[in-house]
Amino acid sequence: xxxRSDPTVRQRRLGIELRKLRExxxxxxxxxxxxxxxxxxRIPNIESGRFGISPDRARTLASHYGCVDGQLIDxxxxxxxxxxxxxxESYRTLxxxxxxxxAELEHHAVAMRMLVMMHIPGLLQTAEHTRALFQSSLVxxxxxxxxxxxxxxMRRQEILTLRKDPPxxxxxxxxxxxxxxxxxxxxxxxxxxxxxxxxERDNITIRxxxxxxxxxxxxxxxxxxxxxxxxxxxxxxxxxxHGSTFIDSRSDLADYQALLDRMEALxxxxxxxxxxxxxxxxxx
Numbered sequence: 216x217x218x219r220s221d222p223t224v225r226q227r228r229l230g231i232e233l234r235k236l237r238e239x240x241x242x243x244x245x246x247x248x249x250x251x252x253x254x255x256x257r258i259p260n261i262e263s264g265r266f267g268i269s270p271d272r273a274r275t276l277a278s279h280y281g282c283v284d285g286q287l288i289d290x291x292x293x294x295x296x297x298x299x300x301x302x303x304e305s306y307r308t309l310x311x312x313x314x315x316x317x318a319e320l321e322h323h324a325v326a327m328r329m330l331v332m333m334h335i336p337g338l339l340q341t342a343e344h345t346r347a348l349f350q351s352s353l354v355x356x357x358x359x360x361x362x363x364x365x366x367x368x369m370r371r372q373e374i375l376t377l378r379k380d381p382p383x384x385x386x387x388x389x390x391x392x393x394x395x396x397x398x399x400x401x402x403x404x405x406x407x408x409x410x411x412x413x414x415e416r417d418n419i420t421i422r423x424x425x426x427x428x429x430x431x432x433x434x435x436x437x438x439x440x441x442x443x444x445x446x447x448x449x450x451x452x453x454x455x456x457h458g459s460t461f462i463d464s465r466s467d468l469a470d471y472q473a474l475l476d477r478m479e480a481l482x483x484x485x486x487x488x489x490x491x492x493x494x495x496x497x498x499x
Contacts, residue, residue: 222264224316224461225323229294230262231463232287232447233273236280237262250279270295290444306367313459314364317439318371320452320461324441326383330478331437333395335406336386338372339413339421344406345369347398353456375419382442385420387479393423393495400499407496414489422482423491431481440471 219226237247237258244258251258251272260266268276270292277288303318321327321338329336335344345368349361356364375381396403414421437454451462451471462468483491 218260218265219267221312223299223312223319225294225297225319226267227264228448228450228461228463229268229273229291230264232291233268233276233280234262236277236282240280242280247276247279251276268295284445284447286445287447290448293444302370303367306363309363310367311458314367316461317452317459318367320439320441320450321371321374321382323443324382324450325444326385326442328385328387328440328475328479329437330387330434330475331392332389332435333392334437335388335392335410336437337368338375338384339386339410339419340368340372341402341406341409342369343398343402344409347402351397375413375416381416381418383418383420385422385479387422387424387475387482389424390426390491390495393492396499404496404499407492407499410492411489411496414485414492420485421488421492422479422485423488424478424481425483425491428481431478434474438471438475440468440475 222230237244242250244262245255247258248255257266261268273292273295274288277291282288301319301322303315303322307315327338329338334348337345340348342365345365346361349356349364375384393407397406410421413419439452439454441450441452443449447465449463449468451468453460453462462471482488
């Protein structure tokens with residue numbers, strides 16, 4: 216099988232975790248290759264995500280590296296078994312790669328927590344709101360591209376509404392995001408009512424941080440914390456004008472967890488959040 220020219224974030228993550236185990240064991244790539252019975256160049260290519268690895272070989276490497284965490288080994292083997300046949304692959308040549316990476320991250324998350332200051336979380340947007348957002352992009356997008364991006368975003372939302380075992384999703388939304396009228400008053404009112412509807416689902420929690428909280432030390436960019444099947448596979452995704460950034464450093468993950476804990480504590484309780492959103496919708 217030829218090497219991958221553009222591995223996904225998840226494929227690279229499998230390699231990163233195997234590299235962490237190898238380095239913790241104090242083994243060189245040449246030594247690891249000898250243990251696996253492959254050419255010394257194969258290990259660096261596996262660790263970069265350019266070459267795939269079978270679940271059995273992933274388990275073998277983890278064993279050679281002295282890993283005794285059975286849940287982590289099972290999770291890595293499951294990642295190695297995955298094939299690129301999910302719905303988002305049909306968009307790979309049509310949308311930026313980060314669109315696929317975010318969809319893949321959300322698909323595999325067992326729980327998610329998101330902080331947004333200026334926008335409604337994509338997983339909770341209406342189609343009209345999404346279209347209005349893409350139409351207001353700094354770079355003018357053709358109508359077909361706007362529609363393609365909107366449909367892709369609606370497909371992402373199915374993990375919360377159609378899956379038998381949907382992940383728990385907690386959205387921490389600053390009040391500012393509720394007042395910005397993308398698409399005008401009617402679209403905004405419908406969006407706020409949609410938030411109220413989604414907040415009634417057992418797997419969705421919405422907490423609004425009101426203006427009256429005042430200033431706080433928090434970032435302006437959206438932050439998504441996605442829980443993996445084991446804590447070692449948690450991931451933070453940051454949104455910016457230049458695309459998505461994915462973070463997996465243990466110390467950085469701990470910092471983002473602490474930040475989200477602090478921001479969530481500033482939010483109104485769920486029942487008060489619903490009343491708050493409803494009052495804003497009525498005034499529009």
